[in-house]
Amino acid sequence: MLNESMPYSLLLTELRRLVAFPDKDFLKLTPLIERIQVKKHEYLLRAGDISRKVYFIEKGCLRQYLMNSNGEERNVYFKVECGWCSELQSFLNNIPTDLNIQSLEVGALLAFNQKNWIYAVTHIPPFTMYFIKAQQETNYMLKKRLGEATIETPEEKYDRFLKEEPQLLLRLPLFQIAAYLGITPETLSRIRKKLSG
Numbered sequence: 001m002l003n004e005s006m007p008y009s010l011l012l013t014e015l016r017r018l019v020a021f022p023d024k025d026f027l028k029l030t031p032l033i034e035r036i037q038v039k040k041h042e043y044l045l046r047a048g049d050i051s052r053k054v055y056f057i058e059k060g061c062l063r064q065y066l067m068n069s070n071g072e073e074r075n076v077y078f079k080v081e082c083g084w085c086s087e088l089q090s091f092l093n094n095i096p097t098d099l100n101i102q103s104l105e106v107g108a109l110l111a112f113n114q115k116n117w118i119y120a121v122t123h124i125p126p127f128t129m130y131f132i133k134a135q136q137e138t139n140y141m142l143k144k145r146l147g148e149a150t151i152e153t154p155e156e157k158y159d160r161f162l163k164e165e166p167q168l169l170l171r172l173p174l175f176q177i178a179a180y181l182g183i184t185p186e187t188l189s190r191i192r193k194k195l196s197g
Contacts, residue, residue, distance in 0.1 A: 048097075057079055060108065161180070
């Protein structure tokens with residue numbers, strides 16, 4: 001029986017969060033994985049490039065962001081330990097992306113290249129089911145966040161962030177949080193000052 005102290009234990013824990021994942025299938029998955037160490041502020045994907053890997057975060061924090069025509073960054077999401085980060089449209093269709101992926105901390109990642117990812121999805125049934133369920137979760141989260149962003153005040157956005165992502169407040173600079181919430185750093189400072197007063 002595979003256990004928590006073995007290599008890839010975080011990945012196994014995450015896979016088993018959504019599906020029954022037998023040891024024998026996990027042992028088929030591990031040879032498909034590449035370990036990557038990343039530096040703080042290192043780019044894993046830049047707008048205009050084709051995404052070549054899907055990342056699982058063992059340690060660290062990645063952000064995925066867009067840049068508008070004025071050069072302003074808008075963070076789409078942050079992913080920390082046990083999270084996945086990728087740009088699947090680009091990755092699976094070999095087309096350039098508008099998105100960037102950057103490491104905000106020194107980190108350790110597990111990566112799948114396209115050949116190995118496709119093999120895992122087509123030949124390891126529990127991984128296929130995990131991927132389907134994980135995509136459903138992600139789609140729901142992004143739709144919910146998009147809906148909330150259109151109706152919430154800046155104060156409500158920040159309040160939701162505090163409830164849903166409290167650990168990120170300790171790990172991220174305020175300007176990154178502001179770019180995620182779609183408000184200016186000055187507005188975020190005013191909100192924080194108001195809440196602390």
